[in-house]
Amino acid sequence: MISVRFLVGLALVASTGAFNLGGIVAPTRANLRLRTSAVSAPRFAQSKTVLGAKMAFDMEALIQQSKDDRLTHLEEQAMGSLKIAADNFDNVVFPNACIAGDCVITHLLSRLDVLKNGKVKIMVVDTFHLFPETMEFVKSIEDHYGFKAEVFQAEGCADKAEYDKKFGADLWKIDIEQYDKVCKVEPFQRGLKTLKTEVMINGRRRDHGVERAYIDLYENAPIGGGLAKVNPLAYWTFEDCFDYIAKHKIPIHPLHAEGYPSIGDAKDTVKVPADGSVKFVDYKFEGQASEWLDYAAERKGRFVGLANKDGSVKTECGIHVAGAERTFERDLWEDGSKVKTLSKEDAEKLPADKDTLVVTYAPWCPFCQQMEDDMEAFAAKMGDKLNVVKYRGDEDREFVGEAFKAQGFPTISLVAKDGSVTVMDANEPEDRSVEKFGEFVKKASSVAA
Numbered sequence: 104m105i106s107v108r109f110l111v112g113l114a115l116v117a118s119t120g121a122f123n124l125g126g127i128v129a130p131t132r133a134n135l136r137l138r139t140s141a142v143s144a145p146r147f148a149q150s151k152t153v154l155g156a157k158m159a160f161d162m163e164a165l166i167q168q169s170k171d172d173r174l175t176h177l178e179e180q181a182m183g184s185l186k187i188a189a190d191n192f193d194n195v196v197f198p199n200a201c202i203a204g205d206c207v208i209t210h211l212l213s214r215l216d217v218l219k220n221g222k223v224k225i226m227v228v229d230t231f232h233l234f235p236e237t238m239e240f241v242k243s244i245e246d247h248y249g250f251k252a253e254v255f256q257a258e259g260c261a262d263k264a265e266y267d268k269k270f271g272a273d274l275w276k277i278d279i280e281q282y283d284k285v286c287k288v289e290p291f292q293r294g295l296k297t298l299k300t301e302v303m304i305n306g307r308r309r310d311h312g313v314e315r316a317y318i319d320l321y322e323n324a325p326i327g328g329g330l331a332k333v334n335p336l337a338y339w340t341f342e343d344c345f346d347y348i349a350k351h352k353i354p355i356h357p358l359h360a361e362g363y364p365s366i367g368d369a370k371d372t373v374k375v376p377a378d379g380s381v382k383f384v385d386y387k388f389e390g391q392a393s394e395w396l397d398y399a400a401e402r403k404g405r406f407v408g409l410a411n412k413d414g415s416v417k418t419e420c421g422i423h424v425a426g427a428e429r430t431f432e433r434d435l436w437e438d439g440s441k442v443k444t445l446s447k448e449d450a451e452k453l454p455a456d457k458d459t460l461v462v463t464y465a466p467w468c469p470f471c472q473q474m475e476d477d478m479e480a481f482a483a484k485m486g487d488k489l490n491v492v493k494y495r496g497d498e499d500r501e502f503v504g505e506a507f508k509a510q511g512f513p514t515i516s517l518v519a520k521d522g523s524v525t526v527m528d529a530n531e532p533e534d535r536s537v538e539k540f541g542e543f544v545k546k547a548s549s550v551a552a
Contacts, residue, residue: 259511
């Protein structure tokens with residue numbers, strides 16, 4: 104027969120185990136007496152007594168305490184990772200998309216006092232397709248935290264009107280991958296390069312979905328070694344973000360209060376659910392919060408109606424796909440290329456015995472990357488009949504604008520023997536081919552291509 108002493112001991116072990124797991128408080132003499140007296144009682148009475156003991160615990164308070172403890176740990180972990188980056192590197196950059204997690208990171212950076220002094224720079228990519236509220240929100244957090252964001256846009260475009268004229272208002276409908284390169288990836292890469300980024304902070308989390316399910320706090324640089332990325336929220340959930348936002352009353356994008364769990368381009372971001380019944384208003388959820396907080400649910404309202412060229416559903420904007428940030432560390436037409444490097448000194452006194460084709464480029468520019476092979480083949484074809492050279496223009500924009508009439512990347516200019524400059528009209532990728540280069544040279548020069 105099982106003894107009372109054995110059952111009491113079992114209750115003690117079970118209660119202590121639950122305590123160690125964060126479930127309930129450790130047993131006391133009082134609740135042990137309850138359990139002991141129940142052993143020899145009739146079955147119905149025993150059930151009532153045990154149930155009464157359980158009901159004595161304030162479960163809501165215990166759950167809240169466990170959530171608070173979790174947030175404290177996550178906060179310490181996130182701030183520690185950010186501090187490591189800020190203390191050990193000179194050029195730390197945070198590309199901020201104004202989503203909930205990014206608002207948490209902005210708050211943490213402010214607490215570390217690295218925003219006002221510019222120790223960590225905040226970068227924003229304006230795609231010209233954002234919600235009007237987004238750039239207004241950027242201005243509001245600049246004022247709130249005391250920093251000035253570094254804003255980057257499509258190359259050579261000061262506003263949406265110039266973008267529409269250069270690329271077409273419907274580029275995203277015609278070729279979404281090209282749109283991503285023009286409006287997101289290229290400005291993103293140019294921003295990292297311009298700010299001389301050593302470490303990039305971003306808000307990716309494991310619960311975003313399978314594409315991010317195994318990210319860690321730190322990621323090594325894809326080439327060259329060293330710390331490339333810090334993901335301070337890697338182990339947070341979307342619920343953690345909103346719990347933390349509510350706890351600290353952190354400024355967040357106003358569209359969360361209108362039913363948007365995530366914020367992206369206005370053209371392909373929708374409310375979840377579509378009727379807008381779930382909202383985050385005055386730091387509290389209205390409606391069924393699980394619509395937003397389930398695994399991978401944050402981005403259910405993003406990239407709606409979009410598909411990649413291979414027909415697969417679009418889940419990434421292009422900035423965070425593998426290797427999107429690597430190209431700012433690689434040059435084009437490297438050692439051994441037929442396209443020779445032109446120094447500024449040589450550019451100011453080009454040879455008068457031969458025409459020169461100058462490619463003004465930036466290594467991070469996807470359009471320059473796309474034409475690399477064709478220009479290499481064209482230079483090999485021309486041989487000694489024409490000088491084919493490259494000049495890196497992103498580091499000397501004023502000079503290339505004056506010397507080669509370059510207004511963007513790539514710009515292909517024919518500098519004739521008499522010093523006159525003719526710029527190739529090559530706005531589309533298909534215009535930048537071996538054949539098209541030949542046609543341009545034949546028209547602008549006396550050289551037979």
